[in-house]
Amino acid sequence: MVKRILFLLSLLIISHKTLAVDNLTASVDKNPVLAGEYFTLSIVAQGKVKGTIPDVSALSNDFVTSPVNTSSRTSIINGSVASSTTWQMQLVARSPGTYTIPAFEVDGAKTQPIEISVVAREDQQQSKDIFVKTELKTPNLYVQQAALYTVKLYIGKDLLDGQLSDPISDGATFTQLGKASEEYEIIDGRRYMVLTREYMIQPQKSGDFTIKPPVFNGQIRDNYRRMATSAVGDSIDFSVSPIPADAADTWLPSEYLNFSEEWQPNESTFTVGTPITRTLSLTAVGVTKEQLPDIQIEDTDGFRIYPDTSERKQITRDGKVISQLIVSFAYLPQRAGDFVLPEVTLPWFNTITKREEIATLASKSLSVVQDPNQPVLPLTPKVTQQTRSNEPSQAVSTSTQQHTSYTVPLWVWALAVSGYIIWLVTLMFWWRASKSTVKQQPKMSQQTNSQPLISFEEAVKQNSTNAFYQALLNHTRQQNMSMAKWLQQQPESLKTQVNELQRSLYSNTQSSVDLSALFTEVKRSIKQAADKRSKQVLDTLYN
Numbered sequence: 181m182v183k184r185i186l187f188l189l190s191l192l193i194i195s196h197k198t199l200a201v202d203n204l205t206a207s208v209d210k211n212p213v214l215a216g217e218y219f220t221l222s223i224v225a226q227g228k229v230k231g232t233i234p235d236v237s238a239l240s241n242d243f244v245t246s247p248v249n250t251s252s253r254t255s256i257i258n259g260s261v262a263s264s265t266t267w268q269m270q271l272v273a274r275s276p277g278t279y280t281i282p283a284f285e286v287d288g289a290k291t292q293p294i295e296i297s298v299v300a301r302e303d304q305q306q307s308k309d310i311f312v313k314t315e316l317k318t319p320n321l322y323v324q325q326a327a328l329y330t331v332k333l334y335i336g337k338d339l340l341d342g343q344l345s346d347p348i349s350d351g352a353t354f355t356q357l358g359k360a361s362e363e364y365e366i367i368d369g370r371r372y373m374v375l376t377r378e379y380m381i382q383p384q385k386s387g388d389f390t391i392k393p394p395v396f397n398g399q400i401r402d403n404y405r406r407m408a409t410s411a412v413g414d415s416i417d418f419s420v421s422p423i424p425a426d427a428a429d430t431w432l433p434s435e436y437l438n439f440s441e442e443w444q445p446n447e448s449t450f451t452v453g454t455p456i457t458r459t460l461s462l463t464a465v466g467v468t469k470e471q472l473p474d475i476q477i478e479d480t481d482g483f484r485i486y487p488d489t490s491e492r493k494q495i496t497r498d499g500k501v502i503s504q505l506i507v508s509f510a511y512l513p514q515r516a517g518d519f520v521l522p523e524v525t526l527p528w529f530n531t532i533t534k535r536e537e538i539a540t541l542a543s544k545s546l547s548v549v550q551d552p553n554q555p556v557l558p559l560t561p562k563v564t565q566q567t568r569s570n571e572p573s574q575a576v577s578t579s580t581q582q583h584t585s586y587t588v589p590l591w592v593w594a595l596a597v598s599g600y601i602i603w604l605v606t607l608m609f610w611w612r613a614s615k616s617t618v619k620q621q622p623k624m625s626q627q628t629n630s631q632p633l634i635s636f637e638e639a640v641k642q643n644s645t646n647a648f649y650q651a652l653l654n655h656t657r658q659q660n661m662s663m664a665k666w667l668q669q670q671p672e673s674l675k676t677q678v679n680e681l682q683r684s685l686y687s688n689t690q691s692s693v694d695l696s697a698l699f700t701e702v703k704r705s706i707k708q709a710a711d712k713r714s715k716q717v718l719d720t721l722y723n
Contacts, residue, residue: 202227204289206281212297214274215414218246218397219296221621223267225286234267234284242279242344243271244395271285272395273298274412311402312413314347314393317499318466321383325433326468326501329354329379331413332392334365334372340406342398344377349392351385351420357496375383380381380501382469384471386422390415424621428527428536430473434464435531439524439539449547453656453663457488460524460541466531469494477509478522482548484512486683512682513548514664520545551662601642636702640695645684648695652678652702659709674701 203226214294220660223234229252239245248267254263273279273296281294311334318327329450333344347354365374382388393413400409444457460475469492477485488508495502524541635651656666667675677698684693 201225201229201287201289204284204291206284206291206294208281208294208296211294212299213273214301214396214410215273215298216301217410218270218272218408219717221269221271221281222433223284223286225265225289226263228263229265230287231717232286234286235285236267236269238282239269239271243273246270270397271463272397272410272412274392274395275415276300282662291543292660308336309402310396310398310411312344312394312396312408312411312419314391314413314416315499316381316391316416316418319416320421320528321381321418322421322433322639323383323386323423324431324467324471325383325522326471327381327466328357328496328499328501329381329391329416329501330622331377333375333377333396333411334367335375335400336370336372337402337409340399340401342396345395347379347391347394349381349389350383351387351389352391354379355383378496379498382420382468383420384445386420388417388419390417424529424536426536431525432464432467432471432473432526432528434466434528434529436465437528437530437537437539438463439526439541441541443522448545449549450513451551451662452513452516452548452665453551454513456513457508458511459506459508461506462526462539463502463504464528465500467503468501472503473507473526475505475507475524475526477524480519480521482513482517482519484514484516484682486510486512516548516550518545518547551657551665616722633703633706636699640699643695645681645693645695648698649681649685652681655702670705671701674698674705677701 186585204223206221206223209222211219221239231678233248233250234247236248249268250265251268252263252265254261256262266617271281277296279296279298281296284291313332313334315330315332316327318325321327324526328346331344331347346356357380361376363374363376365372377394381391393415396409396411399406401407438461440461442459442461444459448454458477464474472492476650479485486509488510489509491505493504493506523543526539528539529535530536530537597653635654636648638649639645639651653663656663659666667678670678677693681693681698
């Protein structure tokens, strides 16, 4: 018994090693087929296969194809081993005609080509149950111009499952916009569920092309029966014109373009150190939001300009692709005067008039004035101080020169001595009063300066650049100064850090600001200003 089993196993191994592809055939489950109707292609290999999959890439030139499904089977009959491998896939032709399924090769074996006939649909009842409509509202395009391609699937039966392919065309790319929408529509008294897909088509080369429509394949319920169904839309021809040779470097094809601006605040006179927001809006039809060019602003003497927010949006409306770019800039006036901001130009190609045009924002005149909270103080002339001792000396000297022989009476000397004593006593009281005033002055200065320091400390704790800058603005206003004037009196290290703070607030780039270090510099500045004021008070008291 054991010998017989070993003998059968050896026969199985030997026969398995000698297996090879004996025959390779290809067949379809139906011929002819309807346009838009799926049919099954089967490729069967008899014998051992070394894991090779037939190359079916050529089928995509004429058909919509599904993934390949592979299955294998092995049987032993009277000690003989039989193996087979089957590859199956579904195909559908979008339009009527005669097509050829090419020969396939697996391990040296080849199939015979299959000629298949695709006929136009005549089953009117089924076309009323499920059908596809396609639309391209802009059939004449330029290279890289964006247009909207719409697909609507009408379903008049209970849909069990289904699959809708994507459109294709040579020389153009399709991008589905969002998800399919679902709505209901009444046609000839019959209610249909309508699934709508929108695609953005962008041709990449010039010429005449055809959009091969999507194909639907699914199953519906008809009188409690499960029925296979399919539908295909109509093909659409379109033409693409090349980019003109004299076009601008920034190629922006559009049938309509709007370029506008908005100022906040909307005034013609501004204040030094007060930020101004300039918002530019660019709207174009027939281009994607990525095609809208970046807007550059020229530097203007007397202003610091920082890019602020930027936003790109894209919508579809009335079969058109509409894109918009909104970008803001922060203007910081540095000095007073009258200024003229240069115009902003943007070249674009008008696809209606077929010529290049220039979108322009006109130059803008504006005035910048000093902060009204900063009064302009007149210069104080220097006063020549003369001591009292010089006057008597000069008088005595003059008197001596004029009256050399005059003798001063004794009562005059007594009156002079008493007046001198009274003057000394008055001077002593005045010195004590001034000393008391000097002691109180730093305390008052400290109380005055403590309030802004609290605002700075809170901003540092919260790590809020906005709160810190607002506290700095409040501090400069308390000093009756604008921000620009205050910065002129500060050391370079503090100027640099404040400029970095402004850049972080009015720029769309992320910039880290060390608020603790900046607070240390501000405290040092406040202390130095307080010491300077105290010294000025002392000088006033003692002069």
